[in-house]
Amino acid sequence: MDAQIRERFKENFKIVMKHRQANLILTSIIGFVAIYVTLVAIFQRNLFHPLAVYNVTNYDERPFDETEILDYTDPMVYQPRTFLGVDVPYEEDYILTILSLFVLWVCAVTLGKLGSYLFLPPLLGMLIVGILFGNIPTLSNMIHINRTWEDTLRQFAFICILIRAGISLDPEILRNSLYMCSMLGIGSTLVEVVIITLASYFFFGVPLAISIAFGFILASTSPAVTVPAMIRLQKEERGTDKGIPTVILASATIDNLFSITCFYIVLATTLNSLDNGQLSYTIPRILVEVLIAGIIGILSGLLIRSLPRKDASFLHFTRVAITVFMSLALYYGTQSIQCFIAGPIIVFFMCIVSAMKWKYDNTKRTKVEERAFRIMWILFFQPLLFALIGLLFDFSVITWELFGNAMAIMFLGIIFRCIAAFLISLCTSLNIQEQGFMSMCFIPKATVQAALAPSLAAYCLRRAETEPHANLVLQTCILSILITAPIGQLLILGLGRIMLFKRTVIADYNISNIGTNVSTYLQPNGNDRPKPVARNRNNATNPDKSYTTTVVI
Structure with a gap:
């Protein structure tokens, strides 16, 4: 029945x-x-009475259960912020924030474009803009950014990272090279996390819980640097015979997702348990939260994968819009009920499950959605994210001791990760040159460091025993972007042209996103000859589609 x-x-x-x-x-x-x-x-409003007005001492810290009427004439209700020595009224605070963000965004986009002309990562120019505005008095007096807006924009950028990773990750790539992608994305990452944790804890006195969380942030590879470099090598047909660029991009995606998930788990299990002293309750709660989040993410993906119909008007626009709205609702909805781990997991699983059908129910697959989120990232979220993290870089606190400690932690982790990646690649059919190249591709740091480092630094500042380590955590992550992003890109491009051989078959290089630059599928008969993925109505090969090759790793 x-x-x-x-x-x-x-x-x-x-x-x-x-x-x-x-x-x-x-x-x-x-x-x-x-x-x-x-x-x-x-906006932290009541779900059933969102238009109710509240009365609190500090509007930005209003609790959910406050029900008193807000009186703006009472000086105790709103504490005005100061800008250039003048008290800023509540309304003016947001006006100045919007104008300041616009100025910061324009400067970041401009300097990022100039950096690309110099064959440097654009994010490096964006980061320098933030550093200049944060450390030059004349420039710093020109901007005024509300902390709530800053945190919200950083979280929006983080959600964009999750969506891009989920939609772009191709299940076929993972199925064909699951072992290699998992070992590079998880195994080598864990090695770097362990080295960073041990160095921070034993050599520099950082508490163990902070060291672990710091390790997962600093160890994450940056797709913002790796992806453009790999696309350039693919256009030159370097290493594509063996699917090296594709495997590296998929591994970098797994690396990011693994680091992000583990960071939130550590944040909830160890750091938060230090505040309430209920570790025996926190760990089972986190496990249940992760399990429920995975189920909700899969169910959400199954729901929106058929919305709208594939023959509906504005199909790809609607899919982009509903992905954005659902991701924001699930992420912020879980945060409002104090489930900080569930949001990223739900968003990621939802995007993967929905994209599994979207990749095959229309001729354009998910290329339109991937391009839309890529444009959002490149034109808006990336400039603001790296400019905002640059604002936190303070030359006044950078001493030679702090700089030396940061460099020691960073380079120890990088050296051991390169060794681990090289040892993992020994299990493949790659030659020694290709193995050496693969071990160097996980050096660049940028995206996760810019998105999550301020959160960990903010937590350190909340407690007296961890407050001295906030600068080490934050400044090390910023320095890692400044140093490893340009060096990593130059190493990938330079070594790629020296160590990787050119292929002899044609592949598509138009899909510019994480893990889907070259669609690699194993042919049932083991034939390496490329064949078209899709044909148009005239029975001719669709020029927008990629050709399939065999991954021999």
């Missing part, structure tokens, strides 16, 4: 999803509800 009920439910669900008007209505409802939940969570 239960089996019949389940089958009937599945049939009715499929009928609703395939019905044009019902599918449109359901898509609209989910989109509007997601926007509402996002706004309520971001």
Whole structure:
């Protein structure tokens, strides 16, 4: 009887999803509800009474259960911030923030473009803009940014990273090179995390919990540096016969997701347990939260993968919009109920599950969605993220001792990771030159460091015993971006042109995103000859599609 009920439910669900008007209505409802939940969570409003006005001493720290009427005429209600020695009213604070962010964004985009002309990572120029505005008095007096807006923009950029990674990760690549991608993305990362943790704890006196969280942040490789370099090598057909660029990009994606997930788990299990002293309660709670988050993420992906119908108008625009709104709603919704680990896991799983169908239900696959999120990242979130992290770099606190400690921690981790990646690559059919190149591809640091380092530094400042280590954590991450991003890009391009051989078959290099630059699938008969993935209506090979090659790693 239960089996019949389940089958009937599945049939009715499929009928609703395939019905044009019902599918449109359901898509609209989910989109509007997601926007509402996002706004309520971001502005910390009551879910059922969002227009209620609250009375608190500090508006930015208003709790959820406050119900008194807000009186702006009371000087105790809003404590005005100061800008250039003048008290800034509540309304002016946000106006100055918007204008300051615009100035910062324009300067970051401009200097980032100039950096690309000098064959340097654009993010390096964006970071330098933030450092200049944060350390030159004349420039620092020109901007005024509300801390709440700054944190919100940083979280938006982090969500964009998760969405891009989830949508771009190709299941076929992982299936064909699962062992190699997992070992490079998880095994070598763990080696670097262990070295950073031990060095921070034993040599520099950083508490163990902070050292572990710091290790997962600093060890993460930057796709913002690795992806453009790999795309350039692919255009030159370097190493594509053996699928080296594709495996490295997939490994870097796994590296990011593994580091992000472990960081939040460490943050919840060790750091938060130090505050409440209930570790025996925290660990089971985290395990349950991760399990439930994975289930919710899969179910959310199964829901939106059929929304809207593949023959609907504005198909790709609607998919981009609903992915953004659902991700924001789930991320901020879980944060509002103090489930900080669940949000990133849900967003990632939702994007992977939904993209599994989107990649095969239309001729353009997910190239339009990937391009949309790539444009969001390059034109908006990347400039602001790295400019904002640059503002936190303070020359006044950088001493030779701090600089030496930061360099020691960073280079110890990099050296041992290169050794670990080289040893892992010995299990492949690559020659010694290709193994050496692969071991050097995980040096660049940037994206995760810029997104998560301020969060860990802010936690350190909350407790007296960890406050002295906040500068070491934050400044080391910023220095790692300044040093490893340009050096890593130059090493990847230089060594790639020396150590990798050119291929002899044609591959597509138009898909510029993480893990999907070259679609690599094993042919059932083991034939290495490329064949077209899709054909157009005229039965000719679609020029926008990639050719398949065999990964021999």
